Amino acid sequence: MSKRQPKKNKRPASNKHYPRTARLNALLQQIVAEHFERLDDERLPFITITGVEVDSDLNRCDVFISTFEDPDPIRDREILSVMMEQRIPLQSAIARQAKLRKTPEVAIQFDPAVRVGARVDLILASLGLESEPDDGSETMLLDEESSEVSEAEEWDGSAE
Numbered sequence: 001m002s003k004r005q006p007k008k009n010k011r012p013a014s015n016k017h018y019p020r021t022a023r024l025n026a027l028l029q030q031i032v033a034e035h036f037e038r039l040d041d042e043r044l045p046f047i048t049i050t051g052v053e054v055d056s057d058l059n060r061c062d063v064f065i066s067t068f069e070d071p072d073p074i075r076d077r078e079i080l081s082v083m084m085e086q087r088i089p090l091q092s093a094i095a096r097q098a099k100l101r102k103t104p105e106v107a108i109q110f111d112p113a114v115r116v117g118a119r120v121d122l123i124l125a126s127l128g129l130e131s132e133p134d135d136g137s138e139t140m141l142l143d144e145e146s147s148e149v150s151e152a153e154e155w156d157g158s159a160e
Contacts, residue, residue, distance in 0.1 A: 061104035064111035
């Protein structure tokens with residue numbers, strides 16, 4: 001009796017270790033950043049594209065931005081309106097460069113994580129609990145521990 005042998009995969013194994021949406025998020029973040037980098041509009045301050053999230057069905061693409069300016073609702077609306085003027089050309093750039101089956105609808109918003117972090121810093125500053133600058137004390141501690149480990153290794157090596 002002969003045993004049935006399993007079919008071999010005709011497709012080579014993929015070396016991609018993270019999901020498709022994560023790869024797509026990274027690609028779209030790069031495309032969006034390049035698009036706004038080429039844009040020469042004096043109404044826009046220095047803008048950072050902090051992240052892009054695409055739905056798994058490619059219907060929607062949320063672009064998260066931050067600026068170095070202090071949060072001001074009036075200025076934020078102006079920035080978002082200028083950026084939304086670029087939504088159609090941005091979607092065209094995505095369609096051209098990403099070669100997707102379907103181009104997602106782009107929505108631009110301020111990154112809430114950056115805003116919350118700035119608010120926490122502001123509250124801490126008002127309480128007088130500002131975070132201390134890094135003086136390298138943790139690095140010194142790690143250096144001391146590593147020198148103790150290397151001394152222990154030398155002692156173990158000489159005992160043999």
